[in-house]
Amino acid sequence: MIKLENVTKVFANQETPAVKNLNLHIKKGEVCVLVGPSGCGKTTTMKMINRLVEPTEGTVYIDGKDTSTVNPIELRLNIGYVIQEIGLFPHLTIAENVATVPREKKWPAERIRQRVEELLNLVGLDPQVYGNRKPADLSGGQRQRVGVARAMAADPPILLMDEPFGAVDPITRAKLQNEFLRIQEQMQKTIVFVTHDIDEAIKMGDKIAVMRKGELVQYSTPEELLSAPANDFVAKLVGKNRSIKRLHLIRVDRVLGSNHNVPVVKKNTPVRKLEELVDGSEIGAVLVVDERDRLLGLASAVDIREAGGGVAGDIYQPLPNTIGVGATLSDALSVMLNYGEGYVAVVDKANQLTGIITLGFLLGLVKEDAA
Amino acid sequence: MQLKSWLARVAVPLGLILAGVAVAVYFVENPGGAMAARVLSYPKVIRLINEHLLMVVVSSSLAIAAAVPLGILISRPALRVLGIIIENIINVAQTVPSLAVLALFMTILGLGFKTAVFALWLYSLLPILRNTYAGIKSVPPDVIEAARGMGMTPLRILTRIELPLAYPIVMAGIRTAVVVNVGTATLASFIGAGGLGMMIISGISVSRPTLVLCGALLSAIMAILFDNVLGQVENYLLDRG
Amino acid sequence: MDFWSFVNSRWDKIFALTIEHGVLILTAMAAAIVVGVVVGVLITYYNPAAHAVLYICQILMTVPSLAMLGLLIPLLGIGFWTGVVGLILYSLLPIVRNTYTGIREIDPAILEAARGMGMNERTILLKIKLPLALPVIMAGIRTATVMVVGIGAIASYVGAGGLGEFIFRGISRYNKDMILTGAICVSVLAIAADLILKLVEKKASFR
CATH class of the missing domain: 3.40.50.300 (P-loop containing nucleotide triphosphate hydrolases)
Structure with a gap:
């Protein structure tokens, strides 16, 4: 340009x-x-x-x-x-x-x-x-x-x-x-x-x-x-x-992308499929979205195992710890500390899931500098 | 409503004109002696007022016509150095007393009306030129920079930004120049240009205070009248944007 | 070179008239500064009077100087003092106005601080207000002085003496050299007064 x-x-x-x-x-x-x-x-x-x-x-x-x-x-x-x-x-x-x-x-x-x-x-x-x-x-x-x-x-x-x-x-x-x-x-x-x-x-x-x-x-x-x-x-x-x-100083939307390995699934995904995915998840859970990628909630490994059958839309729990795309990483950290969870979901104005920030990622950033 | 504001506008100038007429009539009717009566006749008073008005109007309008464009010209960035030089010359020239200016030009151009108009023109040129230049220079540089950065042409910046912002200062210069001009024009009588100064000078030389008073009142009223009218012109143009 | 021979033959007269002109101006200015500053200070304490006083001064300025001097003759006769009084009347407006605005424009926080420290009004006026307003007052005095040098030349017509005599005598005898001498001397005097007072003004504003 x-x-x-x-x-x-x-x-x-x-x-x-x-x-x-x-x-x-x-x-x-x-x-x-x-x-x-x-x-x-x-x-x-x-x-x-x-x-x-x-x-x-x-x-x-x-x-x-x-x-x-x-x-x-x-x-x-x-x-x-x-x-x-x-x-x-x-x-x-x-x-x-x-x-x-x-x-x-x-x-x-x-x-x-x-x-x-x-x-x-x-x-x-x-x-x-x-x-x-x-x-x-x-x-x-x-x-x-x-x-x-x-x-x-x-x-x-x-x-x-x-x-x-x-x-x-x-x-x-x-x-x-x-x-x-x-x-x-x-x-x-x-x-x-x-x-x-x-x-x-x-x-x-x-x-x-x-x-x-x-x-x-x-x-x-x-x-x-x-x-x-x-x-x-x-x-x-x-x-x-x-x-x-x-x-x-860093806004969360700047670092979203491949910095985590948390699976995201549509609500009509069969639970059987989730069992495979949840094993690879950094937070021991998968995120569930609707057909327009709007965040519905999360399904933990326990939820999945207990459900046995059905689809993801039946078993998810609402997820309160979310932040907007304009927030900073420091905002993300304080949300994590508030909810006592090692992760926070990032959503845009329309509540569409745009990514997830994990504690591991933040620690990685800080360690990188200390080194 | 509109009629009312219109009346308010003309009330003061009209009042001043009536006051001037009243002064003239009073003194012509009560000249206070045969000596003064020789000057205080209707045709003579009217003639002196006319001469005075003509001197002031001609020299002032020519001064405005010359000084405003010249002030704009020397305020252009390309002529920055010239502007500073002229500004300094004006500052010195303005301290030269009006009587000296009239006397100086009399030695060059001789006695008479034209010499007086020329000297008055030059003398009122200075404040108008200085204020036009200062007015344009007083526009904050960031305003000009913003206008330039947005892609306004130099001519548009002049007409839409610089002149409207400099306008009150230019007008103040014009008002000062004209009021001073009315007073200086009384001195023009010394170099044979006629005008109300004649009344005052004859009054002093033959010791007739009525003559002096009549000339003083008429020229003071004229100065206030010009100031008021110009002030109204200023506001009128300001309202119209 | 007629002009130079004229000047050379009249050095003593030029000198005498310049001194006369200077005395006329200094006398008038000394009185005008005292009256102008006192009036200017007084009207800062009473606002309605301020507007009236400034308006009267402004009207005085529109009366042509020649007429003003002429009107003083029936009261004071012809001579030096007529000139002095005329010049005082003209120099009042710039001095009164500048004293008034100079004091009015002082940051109110400074005055509040002074009052807060327990200074009385007299001390505030002498130690705070007048020193802070001094540069503005000086500017008014400069304007007035330059103007008065010019009007002083006109005052010669009512017998106040000074360099105007060259001009008026020159006009009545149609002696160009004499007119030129008077006009140049008066102009130089005005420019010199302006420059000197500008320097004083600068000094005053450094305080």
Whole structure:
């Protein structure tokens, strides 16, 4: 989707380049976080994507197209842009602010009105209440929401966000981050996100690009970053209590997949079949789902043996210890401790089973770091 | 409702005009001596008011027409250095007293109405130019950056973001310039441009306080009238967005 | 080079008139600062009066300076003191307004802290309010001084002396060199006053 090839930027009157020979490939639908200390070139890198800064050398491709051949205005109209200071236009109402890009694109008025309403609802601001207010009447967190809504107004496939939650208090920030992740789950935008906060990077990023003095130090998933820092600089950046931090920062949907061996069966599976499966189960039980993969409960080895016949749907027990896909591993651990079980099922909004986290897996993660 | 707000708008300017007429009529009817009566006749008073108005209106509107575009021009990022230089020149030039400006141009352009209009034009150019420049420069950089990042063209940023935000400051500059201009125009009489200053100068030279008072009141009323009308124009345009 | 020979032949006159102009301005400003700051402080304690006082000062400013000076002649006659009073009236608005806003814009938390520490109003005014408002007051004094240098030139017409004499005599005799001398001297004086007071202002704001 976005590809930076040997990109270098040297600002006028400066000897050292702000960005040095950078290569970066961001896939469609991915959140790529650029992280590093101030002056590391992360913002410059981001601004070269929408040509607010022109590269001295190298090429930026979007969808395979060299951006230097595209009219910058045209380019920017199709890339959402959010900055830390937000830059809401103080003389325009919230609705007018959000309508900026659609208006530049000459959408019909009715379509703009609908879109603005939709977006304000999406970011949790009632259009009836806030639409006609001026930015000065809003709190910092509300202004940030408007900034995000404004950037998404014309539904651009790409969003650039420069410390978008940097200017709000920690509690509001966490709330905005979670909301943003929820929105991103629906929208699946390609996002370049700049921050100096490694915790935020790990929480928000599918991929993290650590930068230092204009150079890319490491480009990997949050998990790799935590488990295998490329050098001392990255190790220091991610900090000492990495193992505990990981639990706090990694969302469960990031680690779902082949990290467990707990069988999942449909409710019409014969019990006889379960007897074979339950033997290989890490938790001595199988999970039962309905025909649409919605979680029904679990059938333990004891249940299965006592039942003798029938199907899985007849014998399962409801399972209270579940968590949502947005939760962190630390949330998963506390649910396990609450219920005194070594596992927790992960379900999405529709209660569809998306995976399972086991205590063994968590211990494995922590041990890996300790080693 | 609409009639009411319309009445409220015209009440003050109308009142000021009536006050001006009343002052003129009172002093013409009660000149306080034959000496003053020579200046205080209806045709003469009307002529002086006309001259004064003409001087102020012509020089001010030409100053607005020149200073606003020039202020926009020097606020462009490409002309940043020029902008700073001009800003500093204006700051010094504005401290030059109005009488000195009029006198200086008289030595170059000679006596008369045109010289006065030129000097008044130049003198009111400064505050308008400075405020236009300062107004645009006062737009927060993050607002411009956001607009640029969203793909607005420089022209759109100017018309939709910079000018609306700078507007109150530009208008303040225009109001100051015009009010000062009404006062400075009284000095233009010294260089033979006529206007209400004539009344004041003759009043001082022949020791007739009624003449001075009449000229003072008429020019003060004119200054307040311009300020009020411009203030209403400002609000009207602000409402229309 | 007529102009230079004119200037060279009149150095003593130029010097004398500059001094006269300076004395006129210093006298007026000294009085205006005392009156302006006192009035400015007083109206911070009584808001309704503040608006009235500031409005009156603003109206005074719209009266053309020439007319104001002319109106003072029947009361004070022709001469130095007419000029001084006229200049005082004009310099009041910037000084009163800036004293008022300078004090009003002090962070209320600072004043609350001062009261909390048991300072009385007199001490707060002298030790907290005035020092904190000083940069703003100084800015008002600078505006007033620059303006008064210019009006001082007009005051020559009502017999207050000063550099305006060159201009008015020059106009009546149509002597360009004389006009030019007066206009340049008065401009230099105004620019110099502006620069000097800017420096003082900077010093004041470092406190």
